[in-house]
Amino acid sequence: MTASLTTETERRGSTVLISVIGDLDAAAAPALHQALRDITPDTTALMLDLHHLRNMDTAGLLLLLDLHRRAECLGLRVLAVGWQPQPQQLMATVAGIRGPGSATGERYALAGFRHLIEGRAERARALDHEAAPA
Secondary structure, eight states: OOOOEEEEEEEETTEEEEEEEEEESGGGHHHHHTGGGGOOTTOOEEEEEEEEEEEEOHHHHHHHHHHHHHHHHTTOEEEEEOOOHHHHHHHHHHHTOOSTTTTSTHHHHSHHHHHHHHHHHHHHHHHHHHHSOO
16 A cells, blocks of 8 residues: 555644644555644644645544544544535445534543544454455
């Protein structure tokens, strides 16, 4: 897999803004693992700008959830904005929520929803691996 995702990071006061550009899949792991490199003790929030996220699969969703968890462990408030139709629909499908736009916004901010979607994404990825030709 070739990396098809880049991130751009900028600091705005006590907030670190990470713009996610491209496709979020397993190949994006190195870019997302480096995303928290600009966190300093005075950082209070992490904002993920997803306006330029073209496509996301379940592996990418798990990476995004891992980034969210790691940021929360650092005591950061996390906000994801700019959900595009395909990633938004994938998250809704994995969560088992019907209807466009139903997997983002207030529901996503709840820790219980994150755990629900994380568990379902893990199961979906396991099923994908079982179905893949050897």
